[in-house]
Amino acid sequence: DGGITQSPKYLFRKEGQNVTLSCEQNLNHDAMYWYRQDPGQGLRLIYYSQIVNDFQKGDIAEGYSVSREKKESFPLTVTSAQKNPTAFYLCASSLQGGPNEKLFFGSGTQLSVL
Amino acid sequence: GNSVTQMEGPVTLSEEAFLTINCTYTATGYPSLFWYVQYPGEGLQLLLKATKADDKGSNKGFEATYRKETTSFHLEKGSVQVSDSAVYFCASRRTGNQFYFGTGTSLTVIP
Numbered sequence: 190d191g192g193i194t195q196s197p198k199y200l201f202r203k204e205g206q207n208v209t210l211s212c213e214q215n216l217n218h219d220a221m222y223w224y225r226q227d228p229g230q231g232l233r234l235i236y237y238s239q240i241v242n243d244f245q246k247g248d249i250a251e252g253y254s255v256s257r258e259k260k261e262s263f264p265l266t267v268t269s270a271q272k273n274p275t276a277f278y279l280c281a282s283s284l285q286g287g288p289n290e291k292l293f294f295g296s297g298t299q300l301s302v303l
Numbered sequence: 304g305n306s307v308t309q310m311e312g313p314v315t316l317s318e319e320a321f322l323t324i325n326c327t328y329t330a331t332g333y334p335s336l337f338w339y340v341q342y343p344g345e346g347l348q349l350l351l352k353a354t355k356a357d358d359k360g361s362n363k364g365f366e367a368t369y370r371k372e373t374t375s376f377h378l379e380k381g382s383v384q385v386s387d388s389a390v391y392f393c394a395s396r397r398t399g400n401q402f403y404f405g406t407g408t409s410l411t412v413i414p
Contacts, residue, residue, distance in 0.1 A: 193346075222401075231392065231406035232347075247401075279346050291337065292402060294346030 192216065195280050195295035201303050202267065202274060210265045210298045212280035219285040221263035222292070225249060226277040235278075238263055239285065267300060275302050309393040309405030316383055316412050324378040324408045326367075326393035334395040336360075336369055336376040341390045341407070350378075350391070383412045 193214045202208045214221065220239045224232040234247030238257040252271025257263055263282075267274045277299050281292040310325040328336065335354045339347040351360030356371035365380045378391060393405040 195346075224404075229406060232404040234401060237401060281346075290335070290396060291349050291352060292339075292347070294339075294348070296346045297344070 193280055193282055193293055193295035195278075195298050197298060198296070200298055200300045202300060203303050205269045207266055207268050208300070210267070210278055210280075210300070212263045212265065212295060214261055214263075214280075214282045214293075214295075216282055216293060217260070218282035218293070219260070220283045221257070222281040222283075223247075223253070223255065223263070223265045224279045224281065226279055226297075232279065235265065274300055276300060307393050307395050307403045307405040309391075310408050311406070312390075313409040313411060316410070318385055318412055318414050319382045320412075322378070322380040322383045322387075322410070324391055324393075324410070326376045326378065326405060327374050328376065328393075328395045328403075329374065330395060330397075333371065334397065336367075337394040337396070337402070338365070338367055338376070338378050339392040339394060339404075341392065343389075347392060383410075385412045385414055388412050 196211045222237040223235040226232050233249050235253050236255040238244035241260050244255050244257050254266045277297050279297050280295040283290050283292050307328050337352045338350040340350045341347045351362040353360040353369040359368045367376050367378045388411050390407045390409045392407045395403045
């Protein structure tokens with residue numbers, strides 16, 4: 190079955206540590222996204238990529254980094270510069286172009302600070 | 304700028320009650336509009352969408368009509384079930400293949 194796989198489901202970060210969240214899709218989608226979800230704040234866009242080897246900052250990119258070396262993979266690194274990393278992180282993908290685009294989401298990663 | 308504003312929750316209803324969750328948007332032009340649903344511990348799933356004014360999206364008994372004159376896309380269901388308990392997000396598609404999301408409305412349906 191096609192879909193988006195995020196791993197791990199739960200992740201713990203120590204002070205000063207970088208951690209990487211995995212996102213893989215087999216939908217052959219060009220565009221991929223990372224969102225952060227905090228209680229009462231909805232979803233905020235961290236980074237997005239419309240094509241391999243290219244990505245753009247979203248609304249809250251500080252303290253995060255991404256890469257897009259393969260079409261199916263879009264890992265997110267939460268660096269030590271992100272001072273408040275505890276949140277639920279959602280990866281999504283979509284086809285490019287057309288008014289009927291919609292997002293397909295993974296099941297999320299809950300990141301907590303030890 | 305473009306944005307989406309939706310009704311704050313939480314909302315608690317009895318089974319078979321009528322549901323309305325309000326959503327309004329601000330945008331230049333006429334963006335595509337969406338309702339997504341999130342069940343506990345999961346990602347978001349598309350519930351329904353509308354791509355132009357007066358379109359009605361519908362799925363699983365839920366409906367929403369794209370109202371240009373009131374810039375609204377309210378979600379409705381005539382008779383909710385316990386299994387409808389989830390968080391509902393209104394969203395609009397902005398340019399550059401990005402999406403604006405509302406803050407989410409938590410719905411709990413009690414038997």
